[in-house]
Amino acid sequence: MSLEIKDLNVRIGENPILKNFSLTLPKGEVHAIMGPNGTGKSTLAKALAGHEDYKITSGEATLDGETIIGKEPDEISRAGLFLAFQYPSEIPGVTIANFIRAALQARMEKGSDFNAPAYYKELYSAMDKLGIDRKFTARSVNEGFSGGEKKRCEILQMMMLKPQYCILDETDSGLDIDALRIVSEGVNSMRGPDVGFLVITHYQRLLNYIQPDVVHVMWDGRIVRSGGKELALELEEKGYEWVKEAYANA
Amino acid sequence: MTTATDVRDKELETVNGFEAETYYANLKYVPDFAWLRAMKNSAWNQYQSIPYPTRKTESFRFASFKRATDSGFCMNHKPQPQAIAERPQLINDVAGSLVLINDQVISCSISGELVTKGVLFMPLTMALEKHESLVRKYLEQSHRNLGADKFYALHQALSFNGVFLYVPNGVVIEKPFITYHWVQGEQASIFPKTIVVAGASSQVSYVDYFATVDSQQRAFVSSSALVYSEKNASVSRKYIQNLNNLSTIFHTENTVAERDSSPTTVGIHLGGHYARHENALQINGENVSARLYGLTVAAGKQEFDQRTLQIHAAPHSYSDLLYKNALLEKARTIFSGMIMVNEAAQQTDAYQSNRNLQLSPDSEANSLPGLEILANDVKCSHGATTGRLDESELFYMRARGIKPLEAKRLLIFGFFEQILEKIEDEDLSESLRNLVHQRFDSITH
Numbered sequence: 290m291s292l293e294i295k296d297l298n299v300r301i302g303e304n305p306i307l308k309n310f311s312l313t314l315p316k317g318e319v320h321a322i323m324g325p326n327g328t329g330k331s332t333l334a335k336a337l338a339g340h341e342d343y344k345i346t347s348g349e350a351t352l353d354g355e356t357i358i359g360k361e362p363d364e365i366s367r368a369g370l371f372l373a374f375q376y377p378s379e380i381p382g383v384t385i386a387n388f389i390r391a392a393l394q395a396r397m398e399k400g401s402d403f404n405a406p407a408y409y410k411e412l413y414s415a416m417d418k419l420g421i422d423r424k425f426t427a428r429s430v431n432e433g434f435s436g437g438e439k440k441r442c443e444i445l446q447m448m449m450l451k452p453q454y455c456i457l458d459e460t461d462s463g464l465d466i467d468a469l470r471i472v473s474e475g476v477n478s479m480r481g482p483d484v485g486f487l488v489i490t491h492y493q494r495l496l497n498y499i500q501p502d503v504v505h506v507m508w509d510g511r512i513v514r515s516g517g518k519e520l521a522l523e524l525e526e527k528g529y530e531w532v533k534e535a536y537a538n539a
Numbered sequence: 540m541t542t543a544t545d546v547r548d549k550e551l552e553t554v555n556g557f558e559a560e561t562y563y564a565n566l567k568y569v570p571d572f573a574w575l576r577a578m579k580n581s582a583w584n585q586y587q588s589i590p591y592p593t594r595k596t597e598s599f600r601f602a603s604f605k606r607a608t609d610s611g612f613c614m615n616h617k618p619q620p621q622a623i624a625e626r627p628q629l630i631n632d633v634a635g636s637l638v639l640i641n642d643q644v645i646s647c648s649i650s651g652e653l654v655t656k657g658v659l660f661m662p663l664t665m666a667l668e669k670h671e672s673l674v675r676k677y678l679e680q681s682h683r684n685l686g687a688d689k690f691y692a693l694h695q696a697l698s699f700n701g702v703f704l705y706v707p708n709g710v711v712i713e714k715p716f717i718t719y720h721w722v723q724g725e726q727a728s729i730f731p732k733t734i735v736v737a738g739a740s741s742q743v744s745y746v747d748y749f750a751t752v753d754s755q756q757r758a759f760v761s762s763s764a765l766v767y768s769e770k771n772a773s774v775s776r777k778y779i780q781n782l783n784n785l786s787t788i789f790h791t792e793n794t795v796a797e798r799d800s801s802p803t804t805v806g807i808h809l810g811g812h813y814a815r816h817e818n819a820l821q822i823n824g825e826n827v828s829a830r831l832y833g834l835t836v837a838a839g840k841q842e843f844d845q846r847t848l849q850i851h852a853a854p855h856s857y858s859d860l861l862y863k864n865a866l867l868e869k870a871r872t873i874f875s876g877m878i879m880v881n882e883a884a885q886q887t888d889a890y891q892s893n894r895n896l897q898l899s900p901d902s903e904a905n906s907l908p909g910l911e912i913l914a915n916d917v918k919c920s921h922g923a924t925t926g927r928l929d930e931s932e933l934f935y936m937r938a939r940g941i942k943p944l945e946a947k948r949l950l951i952f953g954f955f956e957q958i959l960e961k962i963e964d965e966d967l968s969e970s971l972r973n974l975v976h977q978r979f980d981s982i983t984h
Contacts, residue, residue, distance in 0.1 A: 338938050366940035378935035382953025382960075391949055392939040429953070446939060 290316040290353050292370070292454045292485055297348035299329075299336045306332040308510035309348070312487075316353075316453065319486040321496055323521060324507035325529040330489045331375055333507075334458040338372040339365045352454060367396055371452035373443040375459040380430035385442065386412065388430045389449050396450075415448045418478065420471050436463035444475040455479075456487045461495035473498030493525040508536045556609040557586075557693060565614055568699040570667045574675065582695030589689040598686020601873045601905040602844045606787065606813035609693060609728070612759035616724030620645045622752050623721055629748055629779070629974075630966050634714040635660040635704075640721040640752070642700040642729045653712065659705040660716055663732055666703035674703055677734045677765055682793055685817040685846040690789040694730050694761040701732035701762075704745055708738035708769070715744035715775075715964055720762070722782065723752040728759035735765070737772035737800075744775040744964060749782055749810075757785035757812070764792045768800040770824070775803050775963065781974065782810035784839055791817045794831075798824025798853070805961055807971055808835040808843055809978045815844040822884075825855040833862035834958040836975060837870030837902070838982040847876040849891065851884035854914075860891045863958055865951060866902035867982055875907040878921060880914050887917040895925040896954050948983075952976060 292314040299307035306329045314320050324330055336343035337350055339362035350357050357365045380388065389412065394403055413423055419441045431439050440460050447455055457476070461469055476486065476499050488499055496504070496518060504520040505512045513536050514520065524532070562583050569575060592599040592607050599607060618640035628636075635649035637660070649660040659666065666674045684691040702718045722729050735745050745766075751758050760782065768774045774794075782788060788811045794802050808814055820829055835843050849858045864872040874893040895904035906923035928950050936946035955975055962968035 340934055361943070362934060362937040363940050363942050363946075366938055372938055374935065374938075378929075378932045380932055380936065380950065380953060382956030383949050387949070388936075388939070391936075391941050391945060395940045395942055395945065429956075450939065 292487070293349070293351045294337075295349045297336070297350060298346045299332055300344045300346055301332065301342060306510055307336065310511045312505065312512060314454065314485045314487055316485045317482040318502040319480065319488060319499060320503045320505060321488045321490060321501040321521065322505045322507050322512075323490060323493070323524055325532070326491065328507045329510045330507055331458055334372055334456045334489060337365070337370065337456060338362055363395065366452075369453035371447050371450060371455045373440075373447055373455065373457045373460050375462065377431050377439045377443055379432045379434075381432050383430050384427050385430055385445075386426040389446055392446070392450055412449060415445055418448075419445055419475050421445060437465065437468035440464055440468065440472055441475075444472050448475060448479060453483065454485045454487070456489065458489045459491060460488075461490055461492060469495065470498060493521045496521045506532055508532050557612070557697065559583075561614055562696055565697055565699060568664070570664060572667070572671065575667070575678070578678070579696050582692045586689060586692035586696050589692060591689060596686075598846070599844075600875065600907065602815070603813065603842055603871070606842060607687070607690070607815065608787070609690065609759055609761070612726045612728040612787075614697065614728055616641050616727045618643050618645060618723060622723065629719075629746070629970050630715060630717060630964070632714055632966060633717055634712050635716045637662065637702055637718040638721070639700065639718065639729075639731065640723050641727055642731055644700070653710075656710050657707040658710060658712070659703060661703055663701040663703050663734070664699065673705070674734070677736065677767065680765065682763060682765065682791065683819045683821070683848070684791045685819060685848055687789050687791065687815055687817060690761050690815075691763065691791050694732070694763055694789070694791070697761075698730035698732045698763070701734070702747075704735045704743070706737050706741040706743045709740050710738065711742040712744070715746055715967060717746040717748060720747060720749045720760075721752055722750070722758035722760060722786070723756075725756045726759070727756070729762070731762045733762070733764035734767075735774065735776065736767045737769060737774040739770040739772060741769070742773040746777040746779060746967070748779045749788075751783040751786060751810070754783045755785070756783070757787070758782055759787050761789040763790070766792070766794045766802060766804065768794065768796045768802040770797045771799040772797075773801050776805070777962070777967070777971075778804065778806040778816075779971065779974070780806070780808050780810055780814060780816075781978075784810055784812060784841060786811050786814075788814040788816075790815070792819065794818075794820045794829065796820065796822045796824065796827040796829050796856075799826045800824070801828040803830040803961070804832070805958065806833040807975060808833065808845075809975070811841060811843070813842050813844065815846075817846045819848040819850070820858060821850045822853055822856045822858060824853050827853070827856035827858070829856070829858040830961070831858070831860040832958050832961050834955055834975065835862075835864040835872060836867075836978050836982070837864060837872050838867040840869050842871045842873070844873045845875070847874075847891070849878045849889055851878070851880045851887045851889055854883060854885040854887065856884070857888040858890070861894070861958070862892070863894045863896070863954060864904060865896045865898060865954060865979070866904055867898045869899070869901045871903045871905070873905045873907075874923065875909070876921065877909040877911065878919055880912040880917050880919065882913040885914045885916045887914060887919065889917070889919045891921040893923040895923070896951065897925055897927055898951070948979075951979065
């Protein structure tokens, strides 16, 4: 059981961004993808989530053996893939409570009843864990939120939707230490044999809080090196120039 | 395909408006006061002398002027109250409620406690009989129309009923008053007049709800409202227009705000083949905080023609206008707004915004925002935007598993929410939310 990406090629417009990208994320593991800006980390996230501007020209991506290539974004989400956005959209006039409720209802069979009291109980419990004021349920999704509030709201959605595979796209960027700790605790509380995490980050700092099983280094649209969590420390120490130099001429 | 509405448009061109016969026959419903008769006669003469709008009429710019007609309508169908007996109430917990069919009173109630406090809530005819001088004061106030003068004159001439709500100084009323204006019968017309007077330091909420009994019988409505907000009064006023899509509507609203008062008007516009709504705010005193909101769901071949005016005649006051339109199918909307800041009105804070959500490429949103500022120390802005649903917002919602149609529906309802959330009464806001959502769902399903 895994998220399996094989020889994936993705373009934005005419520009190839992912080049024969391959990765296997087994359920139960946390993998980190690190790399300098512009190497295609966010493209990978958006392409897997089914964004139409990211054209998959060849390759395969499967969730537990089921392809997600060519599927609609909402189908991919319901199939069990969750993307925590780097820049979450603001949705004016749609409250957090109604938004998450709509997402859960989209997963229910037609005609089945939504258990509102149980939903609110769970929602409040998750919000408490993430240090989100309960009043936020009545606020419009991400509207007027600080960077940290937006990221916490992403993790809240992730906790409520219970996906099987989660991609966190630079969730740590723009977070102060407290927010980083809270967000990481949220992720850690979900860790277990039934969930796989792909943590995309630019900085090693996040990995102090979310301990990865595997660290991948990305460069020019593909993974150039994989290793244990010590690889992140090495990167921190040597910087990305080292990757550039090592692989630019390879 | 030719729809019934198309055929009617053509027929109308050959028919005249209201005849003198109708005017004189209708006078028997009007209380026999010389001043009132004189007022009506003068209005009738005006109606006859003012031409119908043409392509060149500036105050009807962008409007399909041929739709701006009163041709082929008649008055005084006998009300059949049993037809509305089963209709749900918009709100149940009210301070008072008045039901009119074709401007004739079906029922009227007001809480006894409010009567003892001196609150008046009654049909206009009754108010004229019981409180002539008080009502006369407001009827004789100059009423500002924003260009539909022919139809306002017609309203003045043919209007014989409506509602009079008077809240004495210092009386605070939490629950809303509501008037149901039903139109019944083929080509029936109504001319109701609303007068709301909120005394100094009073608080009141009032709703006018307009609806047709039958969805296939076209109606003509030419109505007016005067909302008078005395010193330090707080008035919340709602205009809910839910007539059928064949109807022709003219409404002229005047809000007068004295110092320290805070009037808010919310308009919900759903029905009509042609629906013209004129909304004029006059700020006469300092430290006024006035808000004008509008929400329109336009579909089919509907046309909503909305004209607004915010007059700041005194310094240190605030007004904010937000009109939001959702356009589907081949609908048209026209927003023409003007902020006028007089020389004396220094330190004015005035805003005007028109937001159009174009959900169909065949729809058409016209916007004419305007400012006229004679004072030199003011904060004013106006703006209009017309856009479609935001693709990144849609993607975000779909990335949470929400299906495309439901994602769009949620985004559109979110667009409405910015107006609906302004309605402070929870029962009323929920009821109006349902009304707007049902209207939207009935178009898209």
